[in-house]
Amino acid sequence: MSAKTPFINVLISLGDDHLILGHRLSEWCGHAPMLEEDLSMPNMALDLLGQARNLYGYAVELEAEGRTEDDIAFLRTDREYKNILMVERPNGDFAHTMLRQFYFAVYMQLFWDDVLANGDARLKEFAAKATKELAYHIRHCGEWLVRLGDGTEESAERMKAAVDALHPYTNELFDITPDFNTCIEDELVPNPETLRKDWNTAIQQIFRQAFLVVPNVQFPQTGGRTGHHTEAFGHLLSELQYMQRAYPGLTW
């Protein structure tokens, strides 16, 4: 373990959030409720994949042990992935997917904004691009939240069900692992706890327009940051890793 190990681990865990959420979003390709959404979700997935590649690429560069970003993405076991549980959950319906995207995009926007002000120099470069991309995600998903929440009886019902199902997973966004803590002390990344207030405000703002209520969460769902995943995760990985497992070293 070198002095850089905590930062490398944090970069990989953030990269995992982006890779896994991007993978889930890409599952909608060809299945979206309308053509415009069939374009928008893969486009957002591409943004997330690009951001994941930046994070993984930086991690392996710091590590300097010959691993590549592909090794990180495709050749680890489930316990080695440190993404939050929310991003690995099966997509559910369109309301679930839009809400999850919104929760995540708002958090990452606050995270990158803070990085731009105080963080690691290379992360600043990633942040400058990501904040512009996320602004579109937030607007797009936010509009859907309002449209569905303030829509038909059924769409409002589904939006509420999505909030009940997903909100317990949002607390993990703010989890501080020991590695994360080290990086906060080294002023490489923001302290997620300081982002919580603004995140809550942003969520409440859109919820008001969408006639949704922030639920009282009794049992926050966490575990992903320590590698303890849900049952769905193994299935996701078997598809994500299929090519590299079936044809090791495959390139094109």
Added chain:
Amino acid sequence: MVARAAVDFEESRAWTIAAAVPDPEVPCVTVADLGILRSVHIEKNTVIAKLTPTYSGCPAVLAIELAVETALLEAGFDARVERVLSPAWTTDWITKDGREKLREYGIAPPVNGSASKLSLFGKVDVTCPRCASTNTEKLSEFGSTACKAHYRCLSCSEPFDYFKCI
């Protein structure tokens, strides 16, 4: 003195060659028109072309980098492409020429001043590339590629792509 002039000449020749490479997704404009070719210089007889991606996940990045490198190699240069992320690309870097080419191709060019958050989200008047009417409406925030949104002209009824501000 003579050596420096020779390098300058070679650098400008290399720039011309790299700058002429078309974008694979929007072939009516070149990498220079888009402003993604940031610099070309010669270091120890090797041409170093610096390119910046439009979006983090732009799938064309590798294709563009390879195309620029290949064009330089074919022109007889020893060449290398470097990817730079900072400062982040903005649609404001699309040249005047590039905007005109986009419009002729049927893609509405981005409205100027995109670097500010206001024009990212403020209401913008998108002009129809066919009939120049500003009576247009957005159909979809995301279009056929990450950099485009989908619009419709309410005057001539034609759908069109809008190169969105970032």
